[in-house]
Structures are given as structure tokens and as C-alpha cells.
Amino acid sequence: MRMRQISFLSDTEKNMSKLFWSSLFTLAAAAAFSLKRYFGGMNCRCNQRLDCKAVVITGATSGIGKALALEVAKRGAQVILACRDMKAAWAVVDEITKETHNEGVYALPLDLTNFKSINEFCGLLSECEFDIYSLVNNAAVFYLPLQTTADGFDVTFQTNYLGPFLLTLKMLPSMAKNGRIVNVSSEAHKLCSSLDIPKQAGLFEVYGHSKACLNLLTLKLASTVDGVSAVNVDPGNVETKIFRNFPLLSNPLLKILLWPIRFLTVKRPVQGAQSVLHAIICPQPANGCYIRDCKEEWPSDFCMNDTNADALWHRSLQWTKMTEEYVLQTNEYSSV
Template structure:
């Protein structure tokens, strides 16, 4: 021990002291910046967390797009709570792998996969028919799947892809499962929207982007449609025991932007190089992004808030574009016709 103390006593710290004194303001700035980044990530950008320990034993949950990202993390959490979880996905192989992983991590063997392609109304109908015939209950429907800022693509039914998948596919799916949800009350429908809806507007003259296409505006329109659909649905389900909520999951590192390279080309790869370090600090990971969805699925205290919009596990006030009841009703009626819901 003495030899070790002698060693440290022989170290000349004067150069370090001189450097510290000469650069004290730079060092203070560096430490302050590091502390700011750490604290803002921990207490702001990571967002809210669902701390509720509610169990879902005996409950059946359907989650669209649950093979990756927020949907997968939501499925993992709800499976841990004892729910029977159905991953409704387009990519069966990835969904089967995700289901196996969830079963292993949770010890819950009641995790299943069903084919659902929201870009095909026929696929939606086939999925709903199968669920209605084989499932005794559907207690929670989580409309999570989505596509973001893709090129001008069409669904199999000829709809603009973002409007078709993000809104119309889920609109039809929800309506086809409503009778089952009503028989399973108290039950819930959760629509994953986005903060992007705040800058969105419904282009009534060209809702399908046939005449012109702006990928960002189309995405915003689809996310606004999620919120308007939720509010109109809540009105129509008033008194039935079926609750519905929409939410913003946060800015999350997921595969949602998987088509950016198709949309933006080399600009995307350049931006990716610049943004990756920033995203590691300021974006949520998928587990953090799933928290508000989980909160809306299990929190009993929000039962009187059907139709509300949530962010970071708390209700958030909507802007005027999402509070227009006439727009919500008009969108519902148009969606009925486009999906041939009543045919």
C-alpha cells in the first residue's frame, strides 16, 4: 500500500492543473452540454412510461404490424401481462419469428400470428372473418401498423398507399370486428396516430392524391384521419362499453421510415449519416415508443375519456383541425363508401 501511495505522490499533476485553469470555461461548457443532453434525454425525449401493473389474463388482444418496432414491443408487454396476443401482420415469416421470441421471453404460449395485409381490403375481410369465427372475445384492438412517406404507390384496391393502409384498412378492420368487441365489453380500440396530424388536412377534392402527390402531406392526412376516425367512432360507440383512443408514440427509431430511400434517394443516405448520432440521443427506442399504447390499453382511470388523444401517457389537447366534428362525420361517410363497408 505504501509503495502505491508513493507512486501516486510522485505523479506530477501540475500540467493537468495548468490545463484545467487555462481551459476552465471550455470544460465547464463541455460538462454542461453533456449534462443537458443526458438530462433532456432521460426526462424529456424518452417520454412517459406506463408504470401500471394491470394484468390481462383471459383477455384477447389484436395488434396490427406487431412483427417489429412499437407493435412488437407492445405485444411483448401485453403478453407479459397474461394476454392472449394475436400478431396481425403482412410479413408472416417475420411475424412468426417475433411470436416465437415473445413466447420465449414471456413464458406465455398464447401468442399467435394471423395474416393481414392492410393494403388489401380483401385481406382485411378474410382476417376479420377468421377472427370473428374462431375467437370467443376481442378485448383490445390496437391499430398500430403504418407506412410513412413512401413514393406514390397504390394499394391493391387503388387507394393512395398511406391513406389506404394507415386509415382505410384500419377503418374497415375496426368496423368488421365491432360486434365482437361489443360482445367483449369492456373493450378498447387504440389507433396509433402521430404528432404529424397537427399539420395535416383532409384534401376533400383529391383525398386519394390522384391529381397531385406530396408524400409528406399524404402522411399527415392519414394521421389526421386516425384522430378524426377515433373521435367519430367514440360518438358512435357511446354507451356500448367499447372505448377508443388515439395517440402519438413519440419520435421513435423504428422501421417506419423504411421506404425513405425509395422516396428521397441519395439525400436520405446523406441525412441518415448526419442524423444517426442525433437519433441515438434524442429519439425514443421501440420500448419507449410503445409506452403510450400500453397505457391506453391497460389504464382503467381513462374510461371516461373515450375519443381522447394521448401523448407520453397523458391526454393531450387537440388542435382545431382534429376537433372538427363535421370533418369527422364526412370522413366516416367517405370511408364507408370507399371500403364498401355496407355492401
């Protein structure tokens, strides 16, 4: 009788143990799912089509740019991938075309670290006679060792800001009325509090400074150019190749150790593309606004300062050898 009781208690304890671990696993899985969903951000719920509308996306061979290209192609847009690596670009064109059956996906060469390449790109684009509905300045680099471009500027500054500045101004004559310029920014812009970056600034600060400058470009375009709206978009923390130079993630061992945390808290490219897609297709976003998780917000006070925007604008015109007259002529054209 005693042996049977011990056996019965042992079975009960085993069942209780199984129930405990099963419940614990269920709770952990539910918590992980909730975290993943929370950090994944909002999805764009706008269902507008983009038929016969052309969208230019820089840096579209991977990451957010590639995911965005697929999303707009699904909605019927003509998609122009503006990329430095043309072999990779045409591979993406083939991939998107096969998946969406949209034959209006193209690729053109563009190197934002070279003003000559930007001018050549805009020349090719004008020859194609696209009526550009949206320009998405998505291409960017992060934590890149300090180096100078052929035009004499820091490669991060030119890739993330000065190149897009010149590209945007050169493309204004090709923009459709009521078109949209979408500048992909970052929360790192809040690190910037001056137009002049300190000489001893770290690589993270250099990146934040370039994104703050991009925000100031948006502010200036919103107040200067008629017929075209400009918005900033913060896609959040997204798992892309932009981190390939970041020490914590370029180290294979550290990357493996950080994987569980990043899996739960970092967005996939398609999730990062949602706010950018929202900026393109949502009805009438506030001109100059800052979109995050598909909601309109505003950037830092520094990036909302018109004096800062004006000062950077005039510097940038000088750096790129552009003129105020060119912008005014373009403005008259876009207002027609």
C-alpha cells in the same frame, strides 16, 4: 530554484487542464443524459394485468408494434399479431414466448392494402373465438411513393386509414364489452385541414392526411359505438422502419451524420410503445381523447369537428361497401 518553480507551475497547469476537461465532459454527459431522458417521454406507470384478455396488434413484426406485443404479453394478455410477413411474425411469436413464457401469443395474416385480406383475417379471428379486449391499429407507412392498391386507393391512405377503418368495423362484433380501440396517430395530423387532399400534396402531407382521418375515425367511434371506447395515441418520434423511405434517413451517409442528434432526440421502440400501453391498461381514458406521453390531450380542431367526422364516415362506408345498418346491429350487440 527557478527550474523547480517552472516545473511546479507546469504540473499545476496540467492538473487544471485535466480538471477543466473532466468537468466539461461531465457536464456534456449530464446534458446528453437529460436530453435523452426528456425526449424519451414518460413511461406507463399503470400496473394492471391483462390476464385472459386478448389484444390484436397490427404491424407487430418490428418497431412499436413488436415492443408493445412484448409489454402486453408480460402482463398476461393473449396477443394476436396481425402481420403481412408471416415468417417474421412467427419469429416474433417465438421470441416473445421465450422471453415471457406466455404461450398465448399468436400470429394471423393481414394485409391492410387488400380488403379481401382484411375480411379473411376477421373470419379467422372469429373462428378462433377470441373475446377481443383491445384492437391496436398500429401498422403504418410513411413517405411511400404514390401507388394504388388492388382496391383502387392510394397505398398510404389505405394502409394508414381506410384499411384500419374496415378492420375496426369488421372486428366490432368480436370486441369485449368495455374493450378499447387504440389508433396510433402522429403529430403530423395537424398538417391536415381538409378531407380532400390537394393533388399536388407532398408525401409528408399525404401521411398527415391519413393520420388526421384516423383521428376522425376515433371521434366518430366514440360517439357511435356503445360498450367500446376509442382513443388516439401519439407515440412521438420513434426510431423504426417507418422511416426507410424518408430521403434523409434512407441515405446511409446522411443517416450517419444525423445519428448523434437522433440518438438524443428520437425514442426507442419500447419508449414509443409506452403511451400505447397506457391507452390499453389505464383506468377509463376519456372516450375519443388523444394520448401523448401517457397524458390525455386532444387532437387538432379539424380532428375534433363532428361534421368532418360524419362526412368522412359516410365516404368510408361507401368506399369499403359497408352499411350503416351493419354498424347499428353491431352497436346493439356490443351494448348487451
